[in-house]
Amino acid sequence: MGISGKRMMTLLKRLGFERLSTYEGEERAAAILAEEIRAIGVEPHIETFMAPRYTVKKVKLEITAPFYREIEATGCGFSGNAAAEGIEADFAYIEGFDPIDLVDVKGKIVLYAGGMGISAYESLIKAGALGFICTSGSFRDKKSETDLEERTLRDKHIEHGQIPGVTIRVKDALSLLPKHPTRVKLTLEQEEGEAPSRNVLAEIPGTRYPDEVILYTAHYDTVRFSKGYFDNATGSAMVMELLRHYKENPPMRTVRFLFCGSEERGLLGSMAYVKDHEEELDKIRLCINLDMAGPILGREVAAVTGEESLCHALTFYYKVMGYPMSVRQDIYSSDSIPFADKGIPGINFYRSAAPGTSQIHCRYDVIEILSGESLARTTEFVKGFSDRVINAAFFPIEKKMPDNMVEKLDRYLLKKKEGEKDGKKEDEKEGGKKNAGQKDKKTKQN
Numbered sequence: 001m002g003i004s005g006k007r008m009m010t011l012l013k014r015l016g017f018e019r020l021s022t023y024e025g026e027e028r029a030a031a032i033l034a035e036e037i038r039a040i041g042v043e044p045h046i047e048t049f050m051a052p053r054y055t056v057k058k059v060k061l062e063i064t065a066p067f068y069r070e071i072e073a074t075g076c077g078f079s080g081n082a083a084a085e086g087i088e089a090d091f092a093y094i095e096g097f098d099p100i101d102l103v104d105v106k107g108k109i110v111l112y113a114g115g116m117g118i119s120a121y122e123s124l125i126k127a128g129a130l131g132f133i134c135t136s137g138s139f140r141d142k143k144s145e146t147d148l149e150e151r152t153l154r155d156k157h158i159e160h161g162q163i164p165g166v167t168i169r170v171k172d173a174l175s176l177l178p179k180h181p182t183r184v185k186l187t188l189e190q191e192e193g194e195a196p197s198r199n200v201l202a203e204i205p206g207t208r209y210p211d212e213v214i215l216y217t218a219h220y221d222t223v224r225f226s227k228g229y230f231d232n233a234t235g236s237a238m239v240m241e242l243l244r245h246y247k248e249n250p251p252m253r254t255v256r257f258l259f260c261g262s263e264e265r266g267l268l269g270s271m272a273y274v275k276d277h278e279e280e281l282d283k284i285r286l287c288i289n290l291d292m293a294g295p296i297l298g299r300e301v302a303a304v305t306g307e308e309s310l311c312h313a314l315t316f317y318y319k320v321m322g323y324p325m326s327v328r329q330d331i332y333s334s335d336s337i338p339f340a341d342k343g344i345p346g347i348n349f350y351r352s353a354a355p356g357t358s359q360i361h362c363r364y365d366v367i368e369i370l371s372g373e374s375l376a377r378t379t380e381f382v383k384g385f386s387d388r389v390i391n392a393a394f395f396p397i398e399k400k401m402p403d404n405m406v407e408k409l410d411r412y413l414l415k416k417k418e419g420e421k422d423g424k425k426e427d428e429k430e431g432g433k434k435n436a437g438q439k440d441k442k443t444k445q446n
Ligand SMILES: [Zn+2]
Pocket: 219, 231, 232, 291, 292, 334
């Protein structure tokens, strides 16, 4: 039996609910994946790890002078708590985080139109701001048709300290600013802690070189409000289909399948795997990560986190197959990163959606823009390439990470301090991917 787009679409539908890190939906999705693996005839393993979890109990944003107005807001996860009765302070609006932008924010609650990157947050704290308001969405949003995103700070944010923050609709910021608010009151109460998240694993041992492992990864979690069909039930369904393929066609090398939880919270599932399996990492020769495919209108892409020769090999292969594709040497903000950081080459196959045909990380990540035919085509290509590598007489990919990729990984993982020029990456770390096109260009922003 070959690759079936119909079967992948059926799994997509089964996974079509919010699968938020550490919450019931993510756990339910892990159980569905385990059940599918078992049905294929392979024994699944679920590995639990702890991930940060917060619950906002109370959030309110009020303009108190020179007029009164309450503004719809969501609390920013892990930004701490405002005093029980809220904090009231002068209002400041800033357009950047350079010292000149920050001269007058001390003791104030600060509005910035955009997301809150790590270095931005650090600057704000150093400048003495008491709280922050960031924005989300578009001026075109109809409130009944869009959800106001809830942002989350990461460890790298809060190591600089904690000031409470909220997100408001950019549409509200637009109408508010011309009225010159001077005082605001921010109320935020949240519980911060951690809870279990899950990686789902399966493996088919190699018939000839069992100690050489090719790893497939795909995350199955979503952000809040998203049913995550495109991001990333598609990648999960593809990995499942490849598992089925290798169960039916025993591979020469060992093939391992890792369905990651909590990717949207900062690659936490793949990071937990790398941490818990340090001693096995030397066996892993290649990571093939699948994060988003299936758009009816789109373009095939491969981002190679490895030697340039691997780009050439892929380019040669897609030409031989008559399969148009964009290949580039780059990192890709997904689960191949923690492995690449350990020197394991990664190939991220994905299909970027044509402009205007997809939205992710919101309620519009829908199944209607996807097709089984499109999914099957990409999966066939990945299968064809994988077969040649996995069953090669001599493993053709050197386990080496070139300096330019190490540099990018270090920046992404914030081992090196990000310059303002590259500030985009900071927003990325906060977890904001807006749509595939943007993801493609690495300009994910909140
Ligand atoms: Zn994703």
